[in-house]
Amino acid sequence: MKFIAGLLLGLILVPAGVYLYFTSGSAPVATTDSDVPFENFFAHKTLNARIAKDMPKNVPIQATEANYLAGAELYKQHCSVCHGLPLSPKTAIAKGMYPRPPLLFEGKGVTDDEPGESYWKIFNGIRMTGMPGFSKSLSETQIWQLALLLANADKLPDSAKAALVAPIGVSAPAASLPPATSAPVFPSSVPSSIPSSAPSSAPPPK
DSSP states (O other), X not given: OHHHHHHHHHHHHHHHHHHHHHHTTOSXXXXXSOOOTTHHHHHHHHHHHXXXXXXOSSOOSOOOHHHHHHHHHXXXXXXXXXXXXXXXXXXXXXXXXXXXXXXXXXXXXXXXXXXXXXXXXXXXXXXXXXXXXXXXTSXXXXXXXXXXXXXXXXXXXXXXXXXXXXXXXXXXXXXXXXXXXXXXXXXXXXXXXXXXXXXXXXXXXX
């Protein structure tokens, strides 16, 4: 009987204590606070299990130079403020975040992850980490271009490395880009058969 009474008391006191902990202002919610015990363990376990269950297994685009260059431009625009650029210091935003965003061009980055894992993270985002999901702002092809760039960050061609450190919007050297095959060709000047100036539609003066 005492065992049952103690069990019932525990079932009441433990949830009550947890509730008071979180509602009394004691829980760490600032980015400068220390971790809750087992916070990282359970967060990573939960995230890894979800990614393993849902991530795509096949990459629908090729790891080409053109896709690396496109991915580099997207990375500079959307990711570098948190995850850094090669040979660049952390930004003030990255220094103030919790959990700390990984620097994807230092050390191994995420080159040991499958491209599908990075695709899942970029597409969906990760709650309560500052990592947004880009499913509503980037196309699937663009997200795959980013995922391939990060998965192969340790073996990128020189053109992609140069694109990463160039200012946003500055294209890679033309020699490194694949030739256009389907772009429409527009005349650079008005054909000689068309008068250089159209006649006025106003009636001639009387």
